[in-house]
Amino acid sequence: MEKEKITFNIEKNKNFSEWYTEIIKKAELADIRYNVKGFIVFQPWSVLAMEKMFHFMESTLQKKGHMPYYFPTVIPEKNFKKESHHVKGFTPEVFWLEAVKGEDKLALRPTSETAFYQMFALWINSYKDLPFKTYQRANVFRYETKATRPFLRSREFHWIEAHCAHATEKDAMNQVHEDMETTKEVLHDIYGLPFIFFQRPEWDKFPGAKYTYAADVLNPDGRVVQQPSTHLLEQEFAKAFDVKFKDKDEKEKYVYITCYGPAISRIFASIIAVHGDDKGLKFPWKIAPIQVIIVPFSLDKDVLKKVDELKFLLIKNNISVQTDISDKRPGEKFYYWEMKGVPLRIEVGKKEIQSKELTIYRRDIDKKEKIKEKDILKYIEKTSNEIDKNLIKQADKLFDNNIINVGSKVEIKKVIESGKIARCDFCSISKTGEHCAEIIEKEIGAQVRGKNLKKESPKGKCIICNKKAEEVVYIARAY
Ligand SMILES: [Zn+2]
Numbered sequence: 001m002e003k004e005k006i007t008f009n010i011e012k013n014k015n016f017s018e019w020y021t022e023i024i025k026k027a028e029l030a031d032i033r034y035n036v037k038g039f040i041v042f043q044p045w046s047v048l049a050m051e052k053m054f055h056f057m058e059s060t061l062q063k064k065g066h067m068p069y070y071f072p073t074v075i076p077e078k079n080f081k082k083e084s085h086h087v088k089g090f091t092p093e094v095f096w097l098e099a100v101k102g103e104d105k106l107a108l109r110p111t112s113e114t115a116f117y118q119m120f121a122l123w124i125n126s127y128k129d130l131p132f133k134t135y136q137r138a139n140v141f142r143y144e145t146k147a148t149r150p151f152l153r154s155r156e157f158h159w160i161e162a163h164c165a166h167a168t169e170k171d172a173m174n175q176v177h178e179d180m181e182t183t184k185e186v187l188h189d190i191y192g193l194p195f196i197f198f199q200r201p202e203w204d205k206f207p208g209a210k211y212t213y214a215a216d217v218l219n220p221d222g223r224v225v226q227q228p229s230t231h232l233l234e235q236e237f238a239k240a241f242d243v244k245f246k247d248k249d250e251k252e253k254y255v256y257i258t259c260y261g262p263a264i265s266r267i268f269a270s271i272i273a274v275h276g277d278d279k280g281l282k283f284p285w286k287i288a289p290i291q292v293i294i295v296p297f298s299l300d301k302d303v304l305k306k307v308d309e310l311k312f313l314l315i316k317n318n319i320s321v322q323t324d325i326s327d328k329r330p331g332e333k334f335y336y337w338e339m340k341g342v343p344l345r346i347e348v349g350k351k352e353i354q355s356k357e358l359t360i361y362r363r364d365i366d367k368k369e370k371i372k373e374k375d376i377l378k379y380i381e382k383t384s385n386e387i388d389k390n391l392i393k394q395a396d397k398l399f400d401n402n403i404i405n406v407g408s409k410v411e412i413k414k415v416i417e418s419g420k421i422a423r424c425d426f427c428s429i430s431k432t433g434e435h436c437a438e439i440i441e442k443e444i445g446a447q448v449r450g451k452n453l454k455k456e457s458p459k460g461k462c463i464i465c466n467k468k469a470e471e472v473v474y475i476a477r478a479y
Pocket of ligand 1: 426427428433436462463464465466467
């Protein structure tokens with residue numbers, strides 16, 4: 001009985017929805033009791049992790065030449081009206097501020113294209129200014145009408161938006177590829193999240209974009225979550241906001257614009273979902289809110305002294321660490337920090353002090369080992385790498401085993417219902433294929449997510465209309 005009270009034990013793969021709701025509460029990631037629908041309070045355990053996530057994404061962008069900005073949260077209505085697809089796509093989701101007499105009607109930004117590009121028009125004059133690469137870390141607001149879920153879909157989310165202007169379409173397309181590479185370097189190699197980048201079908205593009213490319217991550221419940229997307233906006237926005245430059249040939253030309261949007265708070269949802277297990281959260285080392293928890297077996301003076309000594313040693317070596325010197329029993333503390341997903345736990349008692357050995361628990365493999373105290377830093381350096389590699393490997397394996405080739409509508413249904421992604425030949429992701437996608441949506445409740453950017457050639461006919469297939473597409477249920 002006692003044990004049940006303190007352990008977190010919900011079978012993640014059997015009841016993902018309950019698991020997700022409970023772990024957010026138990027691990028104190030967010031408090032959903034804030035009294036505005038669709039808005040939540042982010043608590044320290046999620047903020048600490050997200051701060052690290054922001055750091056890795058921003059430093060990667062900066063390395064590739066993006067410069068940071070902070071734009072105003074408000075955007076005048078007239079800016080939205082300048083690009084017709086954009087205004088049509090976003091207007092239903094905009095929070096409007098009550099108009100002040102004699103001033104422009106203002107929106108809380110749902111995304112900032114229409115804020116950035118009017119400034120681009122002022123800042124960009126010559127081909128020498130290009131490429132012009134920016135980003136900002138911001139919170140954005142969208143009036144979601146679908147049911148909201150903490151981190152996954154809220155009315156306010158925390159993200160990074162990168163906006164770039166280029167001289168040619170080719171340069172713009174290279175930027176799109178660079179954004180996809182950034183996604184791999186950060187989402188996969190640091191956060192440990194596998195994904196596929198899809199070119200979205202014509203009917204599922206970002207409002208105002210020529211092409212949209214988006215990364216889908218697979219949730220344990222078989223639904224995909226759209227994570228960063230990058231858009232080739234072409235010259236539509238440049239024309240709407242008059243963003244021109246004088247080219248080498250002295251002619252005035254419109255720039256080509258791209259934008260990229262990794263939503264850190266939404267990516268955090270995938271980190272919870274992909275890495276967690278029945279005991280609770282599991283964090284990759286680099287983005288763990290704290291990396292090491294030190295738990296003493298007793299509150300004896302000598303033991304506490306050793307705990308402090310170890311803590312300062314780790315702090316000095318840039319390892320984020322906390323100690324648990326509460327009066328809870330050691331076992332209770334162990335379960336608590338395992339549930340919170342701390343990658344390493346150091347256990348210290350009189351026995352450890354005497355033998356000059358420490359007991360270390362690894363959350364990723366759920367195992368304890370003994371090491372010599374003097375080797376602690378070397379051990380952490382080596383093990384932290386192993387932990388990240390291990391989590392990535394596990395996540396990759398799960399993802400790869402969940403993509404199934406199908407040859408008929410019945411098979412799509414079977415695959416989707418078993419919580420997997422179906423891959424099949426399909427007529428087209430241009431406008432002509434929309435009808436076939438609607439049939440899949442209506443009869444199976446799943447969406448054509450698009451085509452993989454790794455060239456895959458169809459061999460046969462569209463799985464729905466039987467016309468010659470132009471693409472291989474992926475079909476999944478989505479959040
Ligand atoms: Zn078709």
